[in-house]
Amino acid sequence: MSIWIQVVQHLQPGGIETMALDLQRMEEAHEQGIIISLEGTKEEALAAWPRLIPFADRLMFLNKPAGFSWKTLWKLTNLFRCWAVPVVHTHHIGPLIYGGIAARLARVKVVIHTEHDAWHLRQQRRRILQGAILKWVKPMLVADANLVAGELKTALGVTDENVQVIKNGIDTHSFTPGNKLTAREALGLPNNCQIIGCAGRLEVEKGQAVLIEALPFLPADVHLAFAGDGSQRQGLEQLVESLHLSHRVHFLGALDCMPRFYQSLDLFCLPSYFEGLSLVILEAQSCEVPAVVTNVGASTEALCPRTGTVVEPGSAFAMAQALELKLEKPSSGNPRQFVKQSGDLRTTARNYAALRHRFL
Numbered sequence: 001m002s003i004w005i006q007v008v009q010h011l012q013p014g015g016i017e018t019m020a021l022d023l024q025r026m027e028e029a030h031e032q033g034i035i036i037s038l039e040g041t042k043e044e045a046l047a048a049w050p051r052l053i054p055f056a057d058r059l060m061f062l063n064k065p066a067g068f069s070w071k072t073l074w075k076l077t078n079l080f081r082c083w084a085v086p087v088v089h090t091h092h093i094g095p096l097i098y099g100g101i102a103a104r105l106a107r108v109k110v111v112i113h114t115e116h117d118a119w120h121l122r123q124q125r126r127r128i129l130q131g132a133i134l135k136w137v138k139p140m141l142v143a144d145a146n147l148v149a150g151e152l153k154t155a156l157g158v159t160d161e162n163v164q165v166i167k168n169g170i171d172t173h174s175f176t177p178g179n180k181l182t183a184r185e186a187l188g189l190p191n192n193c194q195i196i197g198c199a200g201r202l203e204v205e206k207g208q209a210v211l212i213e214a215l216p217f218l219p220a221d222v223h224l225a226f227a228g229d230g231s232q233r234q235g236l237e238q239l240v241e242s243l244h245l246s247h248r249v250h251f252l253g254a255l256d257c258m259p260r261f262y263q264s265l266d267l268f269c270l271p272s273y274f275e276g277l278s279l280v281i282l283e284a285q286s287c288e289v290p291a292v293v294t295n296v297g298a299s300t301e302a303l304c305p306r307t308g309t310v311v312e313p314g315s316a317f318a319m320a321q322a323l324e325l326k327l328e329k330p331s332s333g334n335p336r337q338f339v340k341q342s343g344d345l346r347t348t349a350r351n352y353a354a355l356r357h358r359f360l
Contacts, residue, residue, distance in 0.1 A: 001032045004087035004356055005080070007099030010039040011059065013049050013228070013254060014201065015279045016091050016116050019144075019168055019348075021055060023089075026349035031356075036079075038064045038072065038098055050256060064098075073098055080106035087356045090139070092116055093130055100137035110359050112352070113139035114166075117276035117297055118151030131156045140355055144168050145277040145298030166355075167301070168277045169348030172340050175286035178263035189250060189264055193221045194327055197265040197289075199258065199280040200272075202230030207271035207294065210316050212239055215248060217320035222327065225250045227261045262287035267326055273313050275299050282343040285335035292322050302343060306333035 004027075006020045024033040035058065037045065042061050046052050052059060060079075064072045076098055080088065089112040090099040096113050103111045113134070120126050134141065134156065141163045143149035149165050152158045184191050200206050208226060215224055226236075226249070233251065240249045255261055262268065268284035268291040275297035282302050284291055293299045294313040303310065307330075311322045 002030055002087075003083055003085055004031055004033050004089065005085050005099070006033060006035045007076070007088065007090045007095040008035060008037055009092060009094045011035070011037045011045045011049065011052060011061075012040075013051075015168070015276065018279055019116075020091060021051070022169075022171065022345055023349055023352055024055065024058065026345060028353055031353075032058070034058050034060060036060045036062065036076070036099070038062050038094060049254075073102055076102035077105045080108055086110060087112070089114070089352070089356070093120065093126065093133075096130070096137070096139070097133055100133060100139055104137055110356060111137060111139040112142060112355055113137070114142045114144060115148050115152060116144050117274070118143075118148045118155065119274050119297065121151055121155040127155050134158075140164075140358075142166050142352075142355070145301050147298040147301065148276065166348060166351045167343065168279055168282070169343050169345035170279055170282045170286060170339065171345045172286050172336070175259050175262065175283045177288040177336070178259065180264060180266075183260045183264035186260055187225075187252060187255075187264055189225060190223065193223045194219075194266045195223050195225050195264060196267045196269050196323060196327075197225045197227065197261060197284070198269050198271065199227040199261065199284070200270070200278075201228055202226065202232045202236060204232060205272060205274045206230075207273050207313060208232070208236055209239055210314060210319055211269055211271045212236060212243065212245065212249060213316035214320035214323065215245055216243060217317060218324055220248075222323075223248045223250065225252060225261070225264070227252050227255050227258065229254050258283060259287060262289050265289050267292065267323065269319075269323060270294065270299065271313065271319060272296055272299070277302050282339050286339040286343075288334060288336045290326060290330060290335055292319075292326055304333065304335035304338035306338070307331040307335045 027033050087110040088103040090096045262284045268289045270293040277298040290307040292309045295310045
């Protein structure tokens with residue numbers, strides 16, 4: 001049995017964390033993957049995200065303190081040495097610093113690093129830091145989108161041969177179309193309206209406030225449903241009350257069955273200000289729900305060109321126009337076919353497995 005390690009910053013609900021879990025779940029028969037979270041404890045993580053429970057025996061938490069921690073770096077290095085780990089796969093800059101350096105100190109044979117977005121590289125300090133770490137660690141560098149690969153080349157001078165694109169994927173066998181009325185009944189949503197859904201953490205950068213502010217411009221039979229939780233929930237609920245929209249906006253919190261959520265929708269919307277290649281866009285479309293997304297990050301790479309619509313971020317009126325047009329005149333085509341061709345988890349998992357075994 002071959003052990004391989006993924007290092008993430010934390011294990012909270014999110015795209016990077018979901019991808020790490022999916023890669024572990026889709027590993028090959030002779031592999032045993034372990035995910036190491038730099039931050040937090042197992043007890044806290046399992047309580048906050050029940051999806052982790054089936055993976056609990058293959059999760060480790062280092063409970064790293066704030067700021068740089070030499071203790072955490074040495075602990076990782078010793079773990080890799082003691083286990084004779086052949087493969088370490090890091091996700092994003094923090095895990096690259098700790099996991100990448102520890103892997104090189106422990107003489108790990110294969111080091112893979114995935115960059116999931118590139119907006120942070122616009123900060124000079126981060127550019128210098130990440131460039132220096134990449135030069136020393138020399139991982140097999142992966143971008144999860146063409147846009148991210150382009151940003152790495154521009155910001156860090158990475159060449160074409162030194163970065164490859166492996167796009168994020170979702171499990172199209174789990175995210176399938178379903179009965180809309182049954183899904184709404186299960187979630188306590190009304191049946192006599194059109195529902196626009198949004199999934200993700202309730203945080204400022206996700207732009208849910210813009211979607212709520214767009215609702216008064218839409219017909220009275222259009223409702224919003226939010227799946228997810230976060231620090232902005234109370235503020236968003238207050239915004240809904242101030243606009244007298246409480247009867248048209250449904251906060252569902254964190255859900256265990258996301259396919260059911262997408263199956264309940266007429267339209268999906270992601271109004272973010274910042275994104276990488278978002279999994280939720282792929283998930284909704286895999287359930288045959290068309291999407292309206294903001295033109296940020298690599299969102300357009302996850303969007304079916306025949307059925308999807310792109311708007312600029314930040315404008316409630318422009319968002320409302322795009323949503324109303326899409327509800328009134330749905331595009332022909334099936335977004336699920338697009339996802340099966342360009343965003344299937346099985347393809348993503350096979351490509352990463354090929355990297356893990358390249359030098360073993």
